[in-house]
Amino acid sequence: MNARLLILLGALLPLPALAQGFAGLGQTTNGYALPERGTALHFPDDHGAHPDFRIEWWYLTANLTGPDGTPYGIQWTLFRNALAPGDPGTGWSTAQAWMGHAALTDETGHRSAMRLARGGTGQAGVTAAPFTAWIDEWRMAGQAAQGDDPLSALSLSAQGADFAYDLDLSADGPLVLHGDAGFSVKAETGQASYYYSQPFYRVSGTLTLPGGAVPVTGQAWLDREWSSQPLAEGQDGWDWFSLHFEDGAKLMAFRLRGRDAGSAFRSGTWIAADGSATPLSPDALDMEPLAETRVAGRAIPTQWRLALPARGVDITVQALRDDAWMDTLVPYWEGPVRVTGSHPGTGYLEMTGYE
Amino acid sequence: MEQGRAMLLKVEQVEKSYQSGAARVAVLRGIDLALAAGETVALTGESGSGKSTCLHLCAGLDRADAGRIAVAGQDLSGASDATLARLRRDTVGLVFQQFNLIPSLTVAANLAFQARLSGRHDADWAARLADRLGLSALLDRYPEQLSGGQQQRVAIGRTLAARPALILADEPTGNLDEATGDSVLDLMLELVAETGAGLLMVTHSTRLAARLNRQVHLRGGRLA
């Protein structure tokens, strides 16, 4: 993608990873719907799109292993962005813009691709039941048996110029609602989003790399989130962890960075192996960068220490590839990580807003 | 130019002929001539006797068919065009019957022209010359605004301004009436004497020739 077009679209599409910077998400929300505490989520309806809200995403990451034990990571993301509030319109004039990101990371490198489309023509969209999310030929499609949650089994595919993947996912745990029954607060000033996950996928399938096809297995994590103003004024970006521990427990943890150091807003969810979720209070978590790497001209923390004293968690999180850089409209860091320490495991790390 | 007692101009057995229609006319049939520094020589002869041809050969304006010409020790026979041009610029001064001033330049510019061309311009000397030649009041005029006598005085001044070792003059007063011609010649001889140059002057007038150190007469292509 050419930089100038990116600026064009970037300036216009206030998607989470776009040119106004991540701070753009702190814009006002005139005319868009806002998340409200106490609103119950309904499934399968809420698997689908919420066009009244400004932004929304279907965000899947997977930690995979080849036959020889080689670790891989893949990302499949579909962003929805309402360019204008109100009636989404039809056909070409629809105000619903879509963007897909896909990536495949292994120890030798990080490959990514991006797609843009608008809703209304059929080029991209999401349907709740049967569940399908697509942009161009990239697809996340529900394969669940009648009566099961449509997200409990998925087929997933995407490709770029130098990679492709085709995976089957099936969940062996329930959906997990973050925050207060899915109402996830993002700032002291009350900005929030609706946020739930399906972190219990078992994965099998095939990766296509320049060297040929690789059969893989592993686990995956799907995040669903929608809002109209998830960041508060003065928040620049975030560091976000989704970790699978070997003992079956999971941890979602994030830190929203303020413009002045120390004003970070921390939050997270502890997910037990049986799927029961416990929201973490802002001071329960300790997150600290240990080492930075120069990536695309920026200093990116690629090694972290995470501590959750209440659960006896004290771990080091290390990026599989330091250069897991998503060179998209507005670039960000997103890649698989290895976890060592009290709770070894794998996971994904996303870091945005580093300039 | 320190040439000792060497001759300033030395002409030995020079021959020259021209194609005229179908016939070849021999103009010079082997002439010998020598001229020392400070000496003035008149070259006389009837019209068509080859006086001007002889002078042109000495100036390097034309080449001899046979024989040898040396000016200030420089042999002209084998010299390149560029060498001849340098000789004319630095060593020789020419005064023509047709004054051959540059019509688009002022009197002052014409006077200084050759001296500047040869890099020997001397403002004091030029001013003195102009004064002596009676041109001081005419410096800003153009040649066409001058009388014939005035024009020839400019031409003489132009030659002398560069202080050449050898002056070659071709009927310098031929276009002037007798009185004007005499006064111009007087002036020229005076100035030549002052600069110590050698002078070879072509004239058909024995009266004028008599006023020079020595006379040679050209007849039938030979000097008498």
Add this chain to the structure above:
Amino acid sequence: MWRVALSALLSHWRRHPLQLATLLLGLALATALWSGVQAINAEARASYARAAQVLDQDRLDSLVPARGLTHIGQDVFVTLRRAGWQVTPVLEGQWSRAGNSVLVYGLDPFTAPAGSLPDAMQGEGRIADFIAPPGLAYAAPQTVEALQGVAGLPPLVATRGMAPGMLFTDIGIAQTLLRAEGRISRLLILPDQPLTRPALTDIAPALERRAPLQQADTAQLTGSFHLNLTAFGFLSFAVGLFIVHSAIGLAFEQRRAMFRTLRALGVPLRVLVGLLAAEVMLLALAAGLVGVALGYAIAAALLPDVAATLRGLYGASVSGSLALRPAWWLGGLAMALAGAGVAGGQSLWRLWSLPLLAPAQPTAWARASARALRWQGAAAGALAVIAVLAGVYGSGIVGGFLLLGALLISAALALPGLLALMLGGAARLARGPLAQWFWADTRQQLPGLSLALMALLLALSANIGVGTMVSSFRLTFTAWLDQRLPSELYVTARDMAEAQRLHAWLEPRSDALLPIWKVEGTVLGGPAEVYGVADHRTYPDNWPLIVGRDDVWQTLARGQGAIVNEQLWRRAGLSLGDAIPLPGGAARPLVGVYADYGNPKGQVIIGVDDLTGLYPDVDRRRYAIRTDPAQVPGLKTALVDEFGLPADNMIDQGRVKEISLMVFERTFLVTGALNVLTMGVAGFAMFTSLLTLSTMRLPQLAPVWALGLTRARLARLELGRALLLAALTMIVAVPVGLLLAWVLLAVVNVAAFGWKLPMHVFPTDWLWLGVLALAAAGLAAAWPAWRLARLSPTALLKVFADER
């Protein structure tokens, strides 16, 4: 030494400012016309290139509808994207209303190739406004200005660097503007494609893959037009060079004494020649700069008309404002230097090879001896042979111009000889000493004036030739328009349903309702339109066929043949009976050819039933209505009342003719302007020649004066001499001009536009041109003659005093 010698050489110009002005002005004029034409061409080419570069179409393969379909369904785009093909849709079409017409270009910014959008679009932060109705339209500033106040368009955003005459809108907005909902013109294939994609034939069999547009269609179509302009510019340049040649030659001759003096004073020949060459180049540079500036002015003045012509004739949009492009102004300077080099080369060579003591007397600078005349005559003969060979064996536009060039130069070279013969004849017939002197003296002056007279001949011939061509064209074109536009009213429905209702309503209210339905596509390798005609007597009655049998129209009605326009017929070298392959694979035998002036595209006509059979989705909204002309206004009002049909959707015969003729007139406006300028240059050449001659002629005139002629009488004779020479030149120019016209009509036009025109002759025009030529010569001679009349007797006396 260099400096001193150079200042002496240059001092000549200080003393002869008029000569300097002549040289500079001549070269500047020549350069001006040349670089002006080049500037126009460069601007046009830049506009075409900009249009071709939109969305990188000059680099990207595209997918176009196959099998004669007119468009691609939008669903095909979605199908391709969802199969992994990275393609982006384009919808293109002409939008017109109330006499305003603009090319609407719809694109999808989400899938458009990286960096392909106009720069200014990138900085704007308004994609929501761009895609949501009424949308935004980006256009070149002059296009925005031209469309100011036109209703029905999205808000316009002036954007630098965009091709003029184009609007960029979102594809959805474009579909609405062009009434093409759900339609796409073509798909561009992006350079980066993912790993795996199904074969195109499996998912979109109705598409054809096409290589990138190497050159815009318009650039090809308009190529011959620009070549025409270039030829004109070159002609003007050549005429200008005559002036320069004579001015430089004169300056050299006048300074021959000075050259001799300089050399006598010791300036080497090499230095002298070097200095003179440097002087010529210096002057050329100065004149070239002035010329380029003048050229800019000329181009800026003509460009709007050229742009209008190109739009009318070829549908090509060209910026109406001029940019200073290095390509043409450097080219202009180079032409000035080269021209001065050519003009001065001969003089320099003569100086180089001249013996030092050669007579320094200023001779007439172009004294042509009998030998020179013979040589010139031989060259003229050789060129005439080349012209004949080019006419017989040459082909295409290059052959045509070779023929033109050889013809003109041959005529110019032969002119002095011809004039000498005529004057010699007159001298033998002359009675009385004065008449004899007049003729002999005129003949003696010929060498000095021949260059100017040759320039005059070129200008006059070009005028006659181009004038004859334009007038012939106009006569033929208007007659053809009368035949070709028999229908009284033309209507376009807004959609198919309305078209059906219109048809039903009009049927009983008109003599006939003739469909004007067409599909566009590629025929025999070029862009073409395929029309269907109804079986109606309108066509056999009115359509002039160039080739074809009587039963052509019945054959078409039976779907058993096709007729093509002249340009396609000539381009493809077709003969009757040849199969004409139609877009989509069908073919029909050729049964006739018709004249189709002013159309750059190929055209095929088949029966209307045949058309709808081959192309079921053909646009069927246009009709021609045959009715009583008196009924037309009432019918129009009724159509507005009944159907609310916008005025733009109806056009009557008169208006179509008016527009066509306007386009025609505009087309030749530029040609006319260049013609006048060339005449002006030739007149100036005459003036400078006479002026310089007048200063050199005193020795010839003084004896005549001394023998008892007054100066005024002499001046009148001088004037008469100039007029006489101009008149004789005019007489020679007429046949040359007619030959030129024939070449333009029968050779160049066929190559350039694809049609041949009958030649008509307009002797009154020549009379007028003759008067103009005499006026030019008279004006040119007036001042020198006036100076002669006022010359002081002392100046004449000096001739006797000077020993020459």
